[in-house]
Amino acid sequence: MPQPLVEVSAVSKTYTIKADGTKPRGVLKALNNVSFTMDKPERIALIGPSGSGKSTLLRSIGGLLIDDASSGDIKVMGQAIQSKGRLAPNVRQARMNLGMIAQQFNLVGRLSLFTNAALGHLGKMGGLRGFFGLWSKAEKMAVMRALDHVGVAAKANQRANTLSGGQQQRGAIARAIVQDAKVILADEPVASLDPVTARKVMELLVKVNTEDKVGVIVTLHQVDYAKRYCDRILALKDGVIVYDGPANGLSGDTLKDIYGEEIEDAYWEGAVS
Amino acid sequence: MRPLRLSKERFMTKTAASDMATQDIASLAPPTTSFVSRLITYGGWAILIILLVTSYKAVEMGNISRLVEKWGNTQSVLAEYMHPNFSDWRNYVDKMWLTIQIAIWGTVLSVIMAIPLSLLCASNIAPQWIVQIARRLMDILRSVNELVMGTLFLVAVGLGPLPGVLALALHNTGVLAKLFSEAVEAIDVAPVEGVRATGGNRLHEIVWGVFPQVAPLWTSFALYRFESSARSATVLGLIGAGGIGQVLFDNLNSFDYARTSAIAIVIVVAVTAIDFLSQAIRKRLL
Numbered sequence: 109m110p111q112p113l114v115e116v117s118a119v120s121k122t123y124t125i126k127a128d129g130t131k132p133r134g135v136l137k138a139l140n141n142v143s144f145t146m147d148k149p150e151r152i153a154l155i156g157p158s159g160s161g162k163s164t165l166l167r168s169i170g171g172l173l174i175d176d177a178s179s180g181d182i183k184v185m186g187q188a189i190q191s192k193g194r195l196a197p198n199v200r201q202a203r204m205n206l207g208m209i210a211q212q213f214n215l216v217g218r219l220s221l222f223t224n225a226a227l228g229h230l231g232k233m234g235g236l237r238g239f240f241g242l243w244s245k246a247e248k249m250a251v252m253r254a255l256d257h258v259g260v261a262a263k264a265n266q267r268a269n270t271l272s273g274g275q276q277q278r279g280a281i282a283r284a285i286v287q288d289a290k291v292i293l294a295d296e297p298v299a300s301l302d303p304v305t306a307r308k309v310m311e312l313l314v315k316v317n318t319e320d321k322v323g324v325i326v327t328l329h330q331v332d333y334a335k336r337y338c339d340r341i342l343a344l345k346d347g348v349i350v351y352d353g354p355a356n357g358l359s360g361d362t363l364k365d366i367y368g369e370e371i372e373d374a375y376w377e378g379a380v381s
Numbered sequence: 382m383r384p385l386r387l388s389k390e391r392f393m394t395k396t397a398a399s400d401m402a403t404q405d406i407a408s409l410a411p412p413t414t415s416f417v418s419r420l421i422t423y424g425g426w427a428i429l430i431i432l433l434v435t436s437y438k439a440v441e442m443g444n445i446s447r448l449v450e451k452w453g454n455t456q457s458v459l460a461e462y463m464h465p466n467f468s469d470w471r472n473y474v475d476k477m478w479l480t481i482q483i484a485i486w487g488t489v490l491s492v493i494m495a496i497p498l499s500l501l502c503a504s505n506i507a508p509q510w511i512v513q514i515a516r517r518l519m520d521i522l523r524s525v526n527e528l529v530m531g532t533l534f535l536v537a538v539g540l541g542p543l544p545g546v547l548a549l550a551l552h553n554t555g556v557l558a559k560l561f562s563e564a565v566e567a568i569d570v571a572p573v574e575g576v577r578a579t580g581g582n583r584l585h586e587i588v589w590g591v592f593p594q595v596a597p598l599w600t601s602f603a604l605y606r607f608e609s610s611a612r613s614a615t616v617l618g619l620i621g622a623g624g625i626g627q628v629l630f631d632n633l634n635s636f637d638y639a640r641t642s643a644i645a646i647v648i649v650v651a652v653t654a655i656d657f658l659s660q661a662i663r664k665r666l667l
Contacts, residue, residue, distance in 0.1 A: 170578055204580035214575030218593040227589055231580020238585050280575070287579050 111186045113291050113323045114146040114169060118180035121164050121173065121347075138164040139175070140347040146291070149323040151314065153334035153355065156344035157367055162327040165344070166295050169325070170208050171199045185290055204231040207284020207322075209294040213276040217269030221260060221279045224268050226251045228286030254285040258312055274305035281312055285320065292316065294326040298333065310337040331363060461638035465646055473625065473647045480624035481651065483542050483617070484610035487549025492603050494554040499561030500587065506565060515558075522555025527613045531620050545622030549610050557606055564598040565591060597666040604659035611655050615648055 121139040138161045146152060154162040167173045169182055169189065177193035187202035189195070196202060207228075208214070215224045229247050230238050243251070255261040258278040260271075268276055277297055284292050294313065298306035314337055317324045328334045334341055335355045343351035343358070345366050351358060364371050437443070467473075501507045501515035527548045534544030573590030581589065618626015625648060632640045 172574055172578070200580050200582060203578060206578065208575065208578035210571060210575070212571050214571045214578075216572040216575070216589060216593045218596065219589075227576055227581065228579050230576065230582075230585050230589070235582065235584060238581065239588055241589075283575075283579065 110147075112145045112147045112183075113149065113185060114144075114325070115181070115183040116145070116165070116169065117143045117182075119143070119165070119168055119182060120176045120179050121161070121168060122176050137347050139168065142344075142347070142349055143180070144342060144349065144352060146323050146325065149290075149317060149321045150340055151317050151324045151326070151338040152340045152342055153338035154325065154327040154342050154344060155329075155331055155334050155366070158329075160344040160366075161347040162344055163295050164347075166293050166325065166327055170206055170293050171195055171203060172208075200231065204287065205290045207281075207287050207289030207292045209277065209280045209284065209292060209297050211296040211299045213268075213273070213280050215268040215276055215279055215283075217267070219268060220265055221255065221268055221271065221275075221282075222251060222264040224279055225255055225264075225282040225286050228254075228283040228288075231287065251282070251286050254282040255279070257285060258282045272305070273301050274309060277301065277305075277309050278312065281309075281316065284322075285316065289322060291323040291325065294324065296327050296329060299329060306333070313337065331358075331367075458638055462642040462645075464639050465643035466637075466639035467643045469640070470643065470647070473628065473644055476618075476623075476625040476628050477647050477651050479542060480614045480618065480626065481611055481655070483545045483614040483622070483624055484549065484607060486546045487610050487614065488553060488603060488607040490546070490550035491553030491557050491606065492599075494550070495557035495561050496599075498554065498558040499565060502558055502562035503565040505568075505570075506587070506591070516562075519555045519558045522551055523559065524555075525552065527552045527617060528620060531617050531622050535621060540621045540623075542623040545614055545617040545624065548617060548622070549613060552613075553606050553610060557602060560602045561595070561599055564595040564602070568594045600666050601663045604663055608652070608656055608659055611652055 119139055119142045120137070123136045123138055125134045125136055138159075142161070142165060144152075154165060156162050164173065168175050169184070171182075171189040174195060175182075175190060175193050179190075179193055181191040182189040184202050185205045187196070187198065187205070189199055189202050215221075216227075223241065226241070226243050226247065228251075229243060236242075252261060252264065255264055258281050260275050260278045260282065263271060263275055263279075268279060271279070280297075281292070292313065297313070298309055301309060310333055313324050313326065316322050324338075326334075326338065328338075335358065338355050341351060341353065341355050341358050342349055343362070343366050350366060351362050498515060498519065501511050502519060504512050507515070530548035530551055531544050534547045538544055538547070568591055572594065573586050576586050576590040614622075614624055615626045615629070618624040618628070619630045621627065625644060629641065629644045629648075632644060
């Protein structure tokens with residue numbers, strides 16, 4: 109049996125909240141014993157209201173936040189990212205299988221789109237070659253192919269911060285492709301885009317998933333997008349998974365239970381049956 | 382666009398909430414400043430006034446009327462300044478160029494030293510205990526004036542421009558490391574996380590995530606320090622560190638105000654040109 113792409117077992121994350129005059133010092137359980145597995149390259153949407161733990165879960169998988177000591181393990185392609193609240197010693201290697209895409213694109217604004225995408229090679233480069241950015245000809249060609257694949261090859265020489273949001277997000281996806289990531293973690297990738305661009309970015313994630321066999325875990329505020337573009341939905345409420353199943357199996361009652369009276373705000377372009 | 386779908390129940394709920402809010406407004410009071418906060422504000426002003434009054438005698442502010450009384454002396458010196466003697470202009474330009482070269486070397490050396498030190502001073506890069514040690518070291522470098530440092534280096538390497546270069550380099554390292562580290566502490570962490578997520582190591586994160594973000598500010602700070610160094614290098618000439626300052630000091634000592642005036646004009650023109658140049662570069666960068 110092939111090894112799972114992502115394994116998340118019994119993960120918890122608690123934040124300490126500072127007192128601010130109106131509220132006393134306290135704790136917030138952002139994730140509470142969360143477990144799930146991605147066995148094959150599928151598209152998983154993480155949905156739930158603000159503060160439900162979607163981004164926390166995604167950042168935990170990426171090893172960008174450290175879970176509680178009482179937590180279990182997070183593995184990607186069989187390699188540990190973190191275990192029992194400690195980052196794995198070889199987390200850098202494990203991260204090479206993960207491409208991360210964020211709402212604000214996380215590109216280095218003053219560098220060209222080409223250089224940003226080329227940074228996807230860093231994990232596999234030696235210290236000095238990476239330090240000076242000495243990409244080989246084959247690596248440069250791989251970058252251009254990735255930029256072409258996502259439709260922004262013509263913008264390769266342009267500085268990232270001069271590009272539109274959609275173009276920057278495509279650049280971030282190209283960086284994940286250059287990285288040869290097996291799983292893309294996308295944290296609200298369409299939240300700062302207009303609906304037309306948002307659809308294109310989601311379609312691109314579907315393309316990368318189906319053509320390149322890359323697993324996609326995407327946090328979304330828009331339930332209609334989750335249902336339209338993903339195979340599986342993981343719904344979180346108060347740090348607990350309340351639904352894990354096929355996208356078309358998510359009923360209106362379950363959604364009402366997750367979002368409460370604000371369910372209508374969870375749709376961007378109208379409800380999808 | 383998402384169609385507007387507001388149910389009747391929801392509308393009722395919002396209307397009820399709006400009514401409640403209107404009632405609440407009546408009981409709301411505008412924000413007030415606490416007694417402690419007012420005490421701190423008025424206390425601060427009171428301390429400043431006390432300081433000014435008590436130091437009035439120490440700094441001889443009572444003698445300010447002498448400016449008018451001794452106007453005759455000032456006038457005679459000013460008259461000489463009004464007729465600058467440029468007969469030795471080639472020497473002045475030559476010495477000014479040497480002063481600028483001292484400033485260039487002093488600034489470049491300080492930038493090279495300040496880059497790694499600023500990373501050690503930045504609390505979002507280095508561990509807290511290293512940050513504290515590095516910052517205190519930079520405090521010391523900053524607090525020792527270039528003239529004092531210059532005299533120390535004069536003893537070590539002898540007369541000439543080199544002690545000036547070393548004094549400027551060391552003092553500016555303290556200043557630039559602080560300014561550079563503040564820029565590093567203000568970066569956006571998202572691009573750094575973007576680099577980290579590719580599997581890059583800590584050095585890669587700094588080179589590709591931090592440096593591109595701080596580069597314009599760092600360059601701007603370095604140019605600002607170059608302007609300051611050009612002025613400081615002039616003063617360093619007074620203690621024998623060469624350059625235009627030394628010529629200025631010699632002419633002042635011999636009460637040759639006409640030549641001193643010519644040298645002052647050369648300095649003003651050079652420093653203004655440097656200011657314009659660095660402003661133009663900064664404008665392009667920011």
